[in-house]
Amino acid sequence: MRRIIVPVFVLTALFCLLAASAALAAPEAPKDPVEMKYPDDGNKYAPIMFMHTDKHLGVAGGCATCHHKWDGKAEITGCRVEGCHSDTSREMKREPTSYDSAFHSKDAKMSCVGCHTANLKDNPDFKGPKKCNDCHSKK
Template sequence: MRRILITLLALCALGTAATALAGSPPDALRLEPPKGMEAAKSPVDFPHGRHTGAVADCTACHHTWDGKAEIKACGSAGCHDQPGKKGETAYYTAFHAKDTNRSCLGCHKTAKKDGKPAPVSCKQCHK
């Protein structure tokens, strides 16, 4: 019985350590454009924790993530790191494209149609 208890405690400790190493997603983020890129509106304080249960999985937003590597910010090199409002790699597009559920605004518009509370006007996100 003692061996079983020790084994269970060791497994719990390993699980806790693995979770700590993997890290957990932050509850809140501040969305700001990459260095060298200017935004016309204020940064957005993003309630990340509120969104983790609202989407099927992390790749709904982090669409290039392989599930293993560290998740990069939207404005990271090779993602949405281009200035302007046009094209898939534009920083603005990652948040404002209206025709896709991979953008904040697109997903919020879909949620709004489904009767769920979701901000869709500029001032609701850009305080």
């Protein structure tokens, strides 16, 4: 019996140590709202003030679900960095590299609309935004 208990105890302790170090290494999400505004929209819409709520922070995959290019070590950047969603043109707005697609792709669970659509499908009582005007308001 002792031959089993000691290795199980050691493995459990190692697992707890690894889990604790991963939790400590995770960056702290902004406590204040983050202003998100589509560049070059002619000030048609008011900026969206995004809060990293407990529901967002509790998403499986953590920060890397939305910040999908993040390596887990470097500082987290916004979506408009080169090599991610830097294309702000209206002509290419449905392309995966477009800024619009980062938030509005219905097929990508890492986008706001994709995640909210999946949540609504799984849970009809989903309380998050469901329509465009739930996030976007005209100035």
